[in-house]
Amino acid sequence: MINITVNGQRHDIDADPNMPLLWVIRDILGLTGTKYGCGVAQCGACTVHLNGEAVRSCVTKINRAAGQSIVTIEGLSLNNNHPLQLAWNEMNVPQCGYCQSGQLMSAAVLLRENSSPTDQDIDDAMAGNICRCGTYQRIRAAIHKAAAMQTGGAKI
Amino acid sequence: METNTVSRRNFLKVSSLAGTALCLGFYFPANAKKEQLISAIAAEQSAFEFNAWIRIDTNGKVMLTDHRAEMGQGSYQSVPQIIAEELEVDMKDINVIFAQGDQTKYGSQITGGSSTIRGSYKKLLKLSATAREMLITAAANQWNVPASDCYAESGHVIYKPSGKKLNYGELVTAASKFTPPQEVKLKKTSEYKLIRKPLQRIDTPMKTNGEAIFGLDKRLPGMLFAVVERNPRLRGKLKSFDDSAALKVPGVKQVFKVQMIVFNTTRDGVVVVADSTWAAMQGRKALSVEWDDSGFDHVNTEDIYNAHQELLKTKDGLSFKKQGEPEEILAKAGKKIDVIYQTPYQSHSAMEPLNCIAHYQNEKIEIWGPIQAPDWVQGDISDKFKIPKEKVIVNMTFLGGGFGRKAFLDYTHEAVAISKQIGKPVQVVWTREDDLTQGPYRAGISYRGEGSIENGEISAVKFKMAGQNIDHWNGPARDKANGSTGEGFLTPYFDGIKNISFEDVPYEMPLPNMWWRSVYASTNGFAYESFMNEMAVLAGQDQLDFRRKYLKDERCQALIDKMEQVSGWKNRRKNEGFGVAITECFETTVGQIVKVSRHSDGKIKIDQVWAVMDCGWYVNPDIIKAQVEGSIVMALGAATIHEITFKDGLVEQKNFYAYLMPRMTDMPPVEVHIMENTSDAGGVGEPGLPPFAPALTDAIYDLTGNRIMKLPFNLNAV
Numbered sequence: 001m002i003n004i005t006v007n008g009q010r011h012d013i014d015a016d017p018n019m020p021l022l023w024v025i026r027d028i029l030g031l032t033g034t035k036y037g038c039g040v041a042q043c044g045a046c047t048v049h050l051n052g053e054a055v056r057s058c059v060t061k062i063n064r065a066a067g068q069s070i071v072t073i074e075g076l077s078l079n080n081n082h083p084l085q086l087a088w089n090e091m092n093v094p095q096c097g098y099c100q101s102g103q104l105m106s107a108a109v110l111l112r113e114n115s116s117p118t119d120q121d122i123d124d125a126m127a128g129n130i131c132r133c134g135t136y137q138r139i140r141a142a143i144h145k146a147a148a149m150q151t152g153g154a155k156i
Numbered sequence: 157m158e159t160n161t162v163s164r165r166n167f168l169k170v171s172s173l174a175g176t177a178l179c180l181g182f183y184f185p186a187n188a189k190k191e192q193l194i195s196a197i198a199a200e201q202s203a204f205e206f207n208a209w210i211r212i213d214t215n216g217k218v219m220l221t222d223h224r225a226e227m228g229q230g231s232y233q234s235v236p237q238i239i240a241e242e243l244e245v246d247m248k249d250i251n252v253i254f255a256q257g258d259q260t261k262y263g264s265q266i267t268g269g270s271s272t273i274r275g276s277y278k279k280l281l282k283l284s285a286t287a288r289e290m291l292i293t294a295a296a297n298q299w300n301v302p303a304s305d306c307y308a309e310s311g312h313v314i315y316k317p318s319g320k321k322l323n324y325g326e327l328v329t330a331a332s333k334f335t336p337p338q339e340v341k342l343k344k345t346s347e348y349k350l351i352r353k354p355l356q357r358i359d360t361p362m363k364t365n366g367e368a369i370f371g372l373d374k375r376l377p378g379m380l381f382a383v384v385e386r387n388p389r390l391r392g393k394l395k396s397f398d399d400s401a402a403l404k405v406p407g408v409k410q411v412f413k414v415q416m417i418v419f420n421t422t423r424d425g426v427v428v429v430a431d432s433t434w435a436a437m438q439g440r441k442a443l444s445v446e447w448d449d450s451g452f453d454h455v456n457t458e459d460i461y462n463a464h465q466e467l468l469k470t471k472d473g474l475s476f477k478k479q480g481e482p483e484e485i486l487a488k489a490g491k492k493i494d495v496i497y498q499t500p501y502q503s504h505s506a507m508e509p510l511n512c513i514a515h516y517q518n519e520k521i522e523i524w525g526p527i528q529a530p531d532w533v534q535g536d537i538s539d540k541f542k543i544p545k546e547k548v549i550v551n552m553t554f555l556g557g558g559f560g561r562k563a564f565l566d567y568t569h570e571a572v573a574i575s576k577q578i579g580k581p582v583q584v585v586w587t588r589e590d591d592l593t594q595g596p597y598r599a600g601i602s603y604r605g606e607g608s609i610e611n612g613e614i615s616a617v618k619f620k621m622a623g624q625n626i627d628h629w630n631g632p633a634r635d636k637a638n639g640s641t642g643e644g645f646l647t648p649y650f651d652g653i654k655n656i657s658f659e660d661v662p663y664e665m666p667l668p669n670m671w672w673r674s675v676y677a678s679t680n681g682f683a684y685e686s687f688m689n690e691m692a693v694l695a696g697q698d699q700l701d702f703r704r705k706y707l708k709d710e711r712c713q714a715l716i717d718k719m720e721q722v723s724g725w726k727n728r729r730k731n732e733g734f735g736v737a738i739t740e741c742f743e744t745t746v747g748q749i750v751k752v753s754r755h756s757d758g759k760i761k762i763d764q765v766w767a768v769m770d771c772g773w774y775v776n777p778d779i780i781k782a783q784v785e786g787s788i789v790m791a792l793g794a795a796t797i798h799e800i801t802f803k804d805g806l807v808e809q810k811n812f813y814a815y816l817m818p819r820m821t822d823m824p825p826v827e828v829h830i831m832e833n834t835s836d837a838g839g840v841g842e843p844g845l846p847p848f849a850p851a852l853t854d855a856i857y858d859l860t861g862n863r864i865m866k867l868p869f870n871l872n873a874v
Contacts, residue, residue, distance in 0.1 A: 016438075026433070027381070027434065028432070032373035033367070035370075037508075037588065039588055043812055072366065073366035074365065074366045085364040092354075092356055092778050093360070094228075094360055094364065095783075096228030096507065096556050096557045096558075097228070097362075097363030098508045098556025099507045100363050100364060122820065123820050123821045127820050127821050129819075130507065132559075133228045133786045134788065134789025134818070136818075136820045138782065140823070
């Protein structure tokens with residue numbers, strides 16, 4: 001049994017210790033907001049937070065997460081009201097939407113570490129996330145907007 | 157007798173709706189070109205196959221059936237935005253469900269050819285206006301006042317003189333008994349309250365908190381997971397396999413041979429069924445498989461393009477279009493060019509890899525998945541598994557991108573074959589490697605352009621294309637020119653250029669190929685518009701002014717004026733390269749101007765892209781802008797970052813580390829403008845793609861004098 005905490009809830013997982021976190025989250029815990037895109041840490045669709053850091057869950061073995069805390073897109077906010085989620089809605093960011101969980105999870109770490117990121121900061125933080133629909137321009141604008149909301153006093 | 161049975165079944169189905177809801181839909185007579193608008197009760201009386209496209213219940217809530225897929229292009233928002241306008245309801249009171257695959261109820265459901273809005277907006281406007289008029293009549297009857305003194309707003313009918321009102325929910329019972337009026341008045345564009353407004357998409361909230369269900373997210377009770385090791389040479393047979401190690405992997409349930417149908421060929425594979433995706437993947441790794449590749453060409457990319465060049469130089473093609481005497485003029489011309497352009501094979505690579513859930517039951521098959529053409533899947537599965545169409549239920553999920561790939565029928569057929577064998581519901585998951593290496597692909601095509609200039613005017617143009625074509629792959633039409641040879645080329649050029657011809661030189665090759673966003677315009681556009689830019693240079697004229705002379709059409713003239721104005725074309729500075737291209741695709745014209753410059757690190761950077769789209773009547777300007785932005789990113793990748801290549805019959809790019817994608821760092825600033833006019837709606841999802849590559853290479857020529865003839869090219873090395 002491997003114990004992990006996901007979105008504040010403890011789980012005892014009976015799985016191959018080499019099983020990537022991605023498949024534990026999706027196939028065992030049934031949280032399907034975290035996506036499979038490439039399986040080799042190239043696209044970022046599977047990004048989750050492990051102890052607050054953005055990791056690619058498709059290459060993070062479950063035993064590496066034992067006893068630790070994981071946050072997935074379902075746990076990013078209580079009511080879809082993280083400044084990034086609000087900004088994503090306001091700016092019509094998603095098209096197909098498949099990569100957006102990963103985009104948001106990467107952006108959330110950026111915004112926590114850097115309350116007013118520049119374009120260059122955004123490029124650096126978001127270059128690991130592919131969007132085939134090409135929503136990059138809107139993602140960039142929405143991160144700026146969320147940063148403004150955050151410093152303007154909106155609560156995370 | 158049979159009619160009575162059908163009638164009875166319909167009666168039961170419809171009666172549960174009639175009286176408690178106002179349901180309107182369409183009836184598709186077997187041999188008629190146009191659908192008929194019909195109410196639930198009329199359908200019941202006539203025993204027509206009926207489906208309620210809109211259903212208003214006694215609470216005034218509207219249920220809308222989206223007959224098309226949502227793969228990012230925005231049908232989930234645009235269709236209700238159209239309905240809400242003429243029905244006079246608030247967007248928040250509309251729920252959208254995806255239609256199951258069924259052509260007899262919905263007509264064509266293929267999400268392709270940028271056709272969702274342009275193919276349905278007129279009938280959707282009429283349908284919603286009809287429902288509105290029926291509700292107004294119901295209220296007027298109840299109040300015993302003239303209907304002309306009543307109007308509808310925000311889900312209510314209001315009596316003008318007194319202001320008294322009734323909610324739609326209170327009127328549906330009476331309204332459902334009326335015969336729909338034949339003629340209804342539609343709003344003028346200037347009266348729109350929702351259409352043409354940049355409303356926020358209703359599918360965004362569920363795409364920001366993980367709630368949206370894509371194909372890969374769908375779960376059924378007792379569902380197993382499967383992956384398939386398929387012959388890596390895109391065809392060829394299975395010789396033998398050893399599953400002893402695979403079956404020892406915890407979670408693996410079964411291993412067996414499966415055949416997938418790809419057009420008119422089959423591809424062998426070995427499927428591993430397990431209790432989780434990961435277990436199935438581990439089982440697959442433990443397989444040992446021997447393939448029989450005999451009879452399959454071990455294709456190399458280099459050979460493909462050498463063959464194209466040879467064909468273009470030595471063969472006459474099948475004539476697609478010819479006017480005037482281009483050959484005679486070219487033979488005598490002094491000032492002329494004769495050039496070859498080359499475009500690569502490309503993968504669709506939607507972020508959601510292919511997948512499909514199938515549940516084969518006795519006498520019934522149910523399917524869930526990211527599917528672009530549910531009606532085709534229904535027909536195909538019915539044919540291949542010999543089960544009546546109505547017993548094949550094709551359910552739609554959100555699509556994590558499609559771009560044409562998910563309109564293909566291989567993955568759905570394979571999933572059903574696997575479920576049939578195990579007798580359980582199963583989700584077949586394609587890995588990214590499967591998705592990239594198994595095709596089908598956008599075919600790479602080569603072009604030859606010959607043209608002459610006399611007295612500063614185009615005297616003749618001759619285009620020839622050589623490459624694989626979908627018609628020849630999939631059908632018997634080998635003696636006809638590819639019907640898409642002219643795609644991308646602006647129709648008004650045919651009025652401006654008197655001597656012009658298009659030829660298609662067929663090239664057959666066993667690589668499966670398929671539509672890719674903007675289809676032939678995605679490669680044609682690069683060749684034809686690069687050629688027009690070269691002709692402008694040959695004539696010694698400005699590219700925009702040059703086009704003005706040959707695109708006399710009023711809409712084109714307005715588009716060119718707009719391009720010039722928004723880009724500051726006339727005020728270009730030194731050390732800035734400006735390039736232009738205009739293409740036509742699915743009844744929409746898009747012009748783009750790209751600006752590049754050389755930065756201090758010595759590399760060329762795209763400083764700005766201006767896009768102007770003329771798509772006629774439109775719904776949501778923000779969705780249009782997003783589609784054009786996205787099309788430009790996809791075009792940027794195909795022009796400068798990735799291509800599919802073949803070596804010894806194998807695809808060389810296995811995952812995103814080799815088939816590189818445009819990323820945030822590659823994104824140029826894009827500004828999109830929409831032309832305002834009263835023309836009919838054109839497509840939106842695809843037409844923004846084709847002009848980008850030729851506009852970019854033109855900008856690079858403007859800056860460096862180097863004309864790029866072959867895609868993709870490395871922007872960092874120019």
